[in-house]
Amino acid sequence: MTPRLSTHGNGRATRAALAALVLSLAWQAYAQTRIVAPKNNYSIADDVKLGREASDEVRKELPMLNDQRVDGWVEDIGAMLVQAIPSEFEHREFRYTFDVVNQKEINAFALPGGPMYLNRGMIEAATTEGEVAGVMAHEISHVALRHGTAQATKSQTPALWGALGQLGGAIIGGGLGQVLSSGSQIYAGLTMMKYSREFETQADLLGAQILARAGYDPREMANMFRTIEKESGGSGPQWMSSHPNPGNRYNAITNEARLLQVKGNANTGQFQSIQARLDGMSPALTAEQIASAKKKGGNAPTGTAGRSVRVDPPSSTYRTRSPIDLLRLSVPSNWDEVDAENGITYAPNGAFFRDDNGSTAFTHGVQVGVAQGSGNLQRDTQQLLNAFKRGNPKLRQQTSLQRDTIGNRSGYTTILSNVSEVTGQQERIALSTTTLKDGNVLYVVGVAPQADAQTYDGAFRRVRQSVQIRD
Numbered sequence: 001m002t003p004r005l006s007t008h009g010n011g012r013a014t015r016a017a018l019a020a021l022v023l024s025l026a027w028q029a030y031a032q033t034r035i036v037a038p039k040n041n042y043s044i045a046d047d048v049k050l051g052r053e054a055s056d057e058v059r060k061e062l063p064m065l066n067d068q069r070v071d072g073w074v075e076d077i078g079a080m081l082v083q084a085i086p087s088e089f090e091h092r093e094f095r096y097t098f099d100v101v102n103q104k105e106i107n108a109f110a111l112p113g114g115p116m117y118l119n120r121g122m123i124e125a126a127t128t129e130g131e132v133a134g135v136m137a138h139e140i141s142h143v144a145l146r147h148g149t150a151q152a153t154k155s156q157t158p159a160l161w162g163a164l165g166q167l168g169g170a171i172i173g174g175g176l177g178q179v180l181s182s183g184s185q186i187y188a189g190l191t192m193m194k195y196s197r198e199f200e201t202q203a204d205l206l207g208a209q210i211l212a213r214a215g216y217d218p219r220e221m222a223n224m225f226r227t228i229e230k231e232s233g234g235s236g237p238q239w240m241s242s243h244p245n246p247g248n249r250y251n252a253i254t255n256e257a258r259l260l261q262v263k264g265n266a267n268t269g270q271f272q273s274i275q276a277r278l279d280g281m282s283p284a285l286t287a288e289q290i291a292s293a294k295k296k297g298g299n300a301p302t303g304t305a306g307r308s309v310r311v312d313p314p315s316s317t318y319r320t321r322s323p324i325d326l327l328r329l330s331v332p333s334n335w336d337e338v339d340a341e342n343g344i345t346y347a348p349n350g351a352f353f354r355d356d357n358g359s360t361a362f363t364h365g366v367q368v369g370v371a372q373g374s375g376n377l378q379r380d381t382q383q384l385l386n387a388f389k390r391g392n393p394k395l396r397q398q399t400s401l402q403r404d405t406i407g408n409r410s411g412y413t414t415i416l417s418n419v420s421e422v423t424g425q426q427e428r429i430a431l432s433t434t435t436l437k438d439g440n441v442l443y444v445v446g447v448a449p450q451a452d453a454q455t456y457d458g459a460f461r462r463v464r465q466s467v468q469i470r471d
Contacts, residue, residue, distance in 0.1 A: 077098075129270070410434065
């Protein structure tokens with residue numbers, strides 16, 4: 001049944017009622033809490049410099065997850081929230097970035113100028129994407145309102161590094177102080193300053209407004225805070241010291257939500273698949289494990305991955321290269337040629353790595369080489385695979401040898417999977433082989449992270465089809 005407004009017999013009264021309803025809705029939109037940024041003696045440039053320097057140190061202190069799929073999802077949510085920041089709190093100089101820390105404890109923090117870090121435990125504890133967005137909107141609000149340097153202004157901190165109390169704005173203590181080096185400037189800032197209840201109230205309310213403008217239900221933030229309090233044992237000392245409850249937080253956020261109109265639906269629909277992906281990884285590290293590993297080795301342990309690698313996608317334009325006299329091929333124009341220990345590699349900037357011992361690895365691109373053969377391509381290809389497996393114990397063959405044509409000659413192509421020694425993440429490998437006139441094997445290997453495979457498959461196929469052999 002659909003309720004309808006009846007105009008029978010009393011049109012004037014009904015029009016008056018409708019007008020009153022419109023005015024009421026307009027008043028509700030206007031009635032959202034007005035927020036004024038606190039006094040701040042520091043410049044925007046100070047926030048940017050402080051956040052950039054602190055972020056460099058955070059990456060040395062904490063293990064990043066470095067999973068492109070999870071990081072990309074968090075970045076997409078962050079981008080929508082940043083777009084929803086009210087114009088009076090926009091700062092063009094700020095650069096908001098979003099990274100996931102491979103730590104079990106529920107935590108999140110943001111630095112002045114925009115860098116934000118979410119613990120993996122935060123994502124795993126959430127029950128919806130909106131709850132994750134709620135935590136992020138709260139942290140973005142601290143940054144947009146410049147609470148870090150405002151707190152330094154308020155407390156008359158003599159050194160700007162005291163403003164690193166923004167790290168104390170972690171949603172929950174989560175062992176952050178336990179894993180930070182006691183001599184670091186970040187740790188000093190954490191122990192010197194904490195957010196006030198006033199600033200917490202502002203971040204709650206502005207965060208709710210940002211959520212609604214972005215297309216998320218602001219009540220999701222209140223739900224997540226309730227989860228956090230439950231997981232941390234209620235109003236425990238870490239919770240109260242890092243993000244003090246300004247008083248009836250849940251009700252205050254839900255009351256603000258009633259004054260807001262959610263604009264659209266921002267949900268990406270990826271939350272369940274992201275949680276499933278995290279569930280399939282090795283367990284996140286606890287604060288105690290991170291601290292213990294650092295005491296032994298001096299540096300933060302890596303997470304499920306080694307380092308974060310971000311490169312440009314393959315260019316749509318190609319250029320012809322001749323790595324050896326008998327071979328020509330075309331590769332994307334933004335791939336550079338690098339001599340490697342096993343052949344010639346073509347890779348985008350930032351995808352090739354050489355360690356102190358001279359060993360090489362690449363995360364994206366193509367390698368071309370010649371291996372000893374007997375003239376029996378099927379057997380020679382299998383021997384080549386066995387040699388690759390000896391150097392890569394996690395290498396697995398995903399498909400059987402498929403007939404292919406390379407350089408107008410009969411060949412084979414097979415798909416492999418591996419765990420990258422650079423990132424620690426799954427990668428997809430396409431190996432193609434054909435026989436040279438002297439019986440040796442020409443091989444072409446295309447490598448890309450599993451998350452980027454769809455983008456790179458077309459490039460690898462085009463490289464294979466461009467091969468010209470002149471032996």
